[in-house]
Amino acid sequence: MHTFSYVKAKSLKEAGDMLAAHADAKLLAGGMTLIPTMKARLAQPSHLIDIAGIAELSGIDVKNGRLTIGAATRHVEVAKSAVVKKAIPTLAYLASQIGDPQVRNRGTIGGSLANNDPAADYPSAALSLNATIVTNKREIAADDFFQGIFTTALGAGEMIVKIVFPIPAKAAYEKFPHPASGFAMAGSFVSQDGKAVRVAITGAGPGVFRWKDAEAALGKKLAAASVENLNVDATDLNEDMHGTKEYRANLAKVMTKRAVAKLAGTAATSKSSGK
Amino acid sequence: MAKVELKINGVQHSYDVEDRTLLVNLIRDHAQLTGTHVGCDTSQCGACTVHMNGVAVKSCTVLAGQADGAEITTIEGMAKNGKLHPVQQAFTECHALQCGFCTPGMIMAVSGFLKDNPKPTDEEIYHGLEGNICRCTGYINIVKAVKQAAKTMSK
Incomplete structure (x- = not known):
């Protein structure tokens, strides 16, 4: 690793001030992506501002039909939280499927969203559930937040404080993990609230995206058969040694069908462990 | 510094x-x-x-x-007063290692995981060990050792 200065921020304001003072500073919460990236010398921040200990960034809470999760909340806390399991059980299930136990013990929801890895799990939940990303400067709708590979609407000096999820009637998440890395080759997060159905696909493209054709069809009839004759547009999907664009498009459809099937049989969404 | x-x-x-x-x-x-x-x-x-x-x-x-x-x-x-931790003991008895390089990490992961889930199923053990790689054993005896340790620790 290149050298850098490590500093602990005690408050949101202090972290914001430090971030504003150093153009090449980065925020560090769990560090599960940032530290490996720095070890590979793919990033060279001048300062690491440790925000893990800031009280304002933690906590899980339900109020007025909305679930709020602090940005520095670790995956393991979301996976185990009785509040999350009751409000949006699928979100707890999703958190239990991220990386591996050691990663879940450190990694945070804010870090995952801010990094916006094209194969990360959380962005699909935020987009499907129409979450609001609250930063130290403003509120950003999930539809505006994710802007493609490792890119978000976050500006300089801006940091995620909390994420507000409207609680849906039903939701389900299914992913096809790469057998070695565990990252989603394709994952589909489907949520339904009244007539509105939102389908967010992760892993398959250069960033999380909504599959709007499927949303329209599932809005009419919430059944796996509704997407049978639809296809995800493969044009802009990822292609590498692990799979072609068409392969990923098909996987995204299969994961969506599985998620819908799971969602139709509500009980299956409340499982918090197992595959 | x-x-x-x-x-x-x-x-x-x-x-x-x-x-x-x-x-x-x-x-x-x-x-x-x-x-x-x-x-x-x-x-x-x-x-x-x-x-x-x-x-x-x-x-x-x-x-x-x-x-x-x-x-x-x-x-x-992990060992206390010259006595191996139950997970260490189970790894020894079940022959859950060959070269031994991954073993310290395996034992720390397993003992952490058993705190959360003292009576895991096979599926839960696989899920709990996803963060640890062993290139010798094929994991069969490691899973055996986890089950034996779970049994000893719940006594």
């Missing part, structure tokens, strides 16, 4: 280290506890797993500074 004060296996330590020092380097090079291994050094293999404030973490992906004020347990802290 950063001043890092932490407890390792119940003993208080204080070190002045470079800001970029990783927890695993502090443990191995400064505290001279070489039971914690560096395998892949890219947070995939889990050989460097230790407990930080009671939970399993990969010490190659934690900065020493992040562990300031923490309580760390390494493989050297």
Whole structure:
């Protein structure tokens, strides 16, 4: 690793001030992506501002039909939280499927969203559930937040404080993990609230995206058969040694069908462990 | 330079280290506890797993500074009064290792996982060991050892 200065921020304001003072500073919460990236010398921040200990960034809470999760909340806390399991059980299930136990013990929801890895799990939940990303400067709708590979609407000096999820009637998440890395080759997060159905696909493209054709069809009839004759547009999907664009498009459809099937049989969404 | 004060296996330590020092380097090079291994050094293999404030973490992906004020347990802290920890005992009896390189990390991961899930199913054991790679055993005897340890510890 290149050298850098490590500093602990005690408050949101202090972290914001430090971030504003150093153009090449980065925020560090769990560090599960940032530290490996720095070890590979793919990033060279001048300062690491440790925000893990800031009280304002933690906590899980339900109020007025909305679930709020602090940005520095670790995956393991979301996976185990009785509040999350009751409000949006699928979100707890999703958190239990991220990386591996050691990663879940450190990694945070804010870090995952801010990094916006094209194969990360959380962005699909935020987009499907129409979450609001609250930063130290403003509120950003999930539809505006994710802007493609490792890119978000976050500006300089801006940091995620909390994420507000409207609680849906039903939701389900299914992913096809790469057998070695565990990252989603394709994952589909489907949520339904009244007539509105939102389908967010992760892993398959250069960033999380909504599959709007499927949303329209599932809005009419919430059944796996509704997407049978639809296809995800493969044009802009990822292609590498692990799979072609068409392969990923098909996987995204299969994961969506599985998620819908799971969602139709509500009980299956409340499982918090197992595959 | 950063001043890092932490407890390792119940003993208080204080070190002045470079800001970029990783927890695993502090443990191995400064505290001279070489039971914690560096395998892949890219947070995939889990050989460097230790407990930080009671939970399993990969010490190659934690900065020493992040562990300031923490309580760390390494493989050297598992046996008590000359008696192996039940997970260590089970690994020995079930022949859950061959070359032994991954074993310290495996034992720390398993003992962390059993705290959360004292009576795991096979599926739950596979899921709980996803962060640790063994290239010798094929995992069969490791899973056996986890079950045996779970049994011993629930007595």
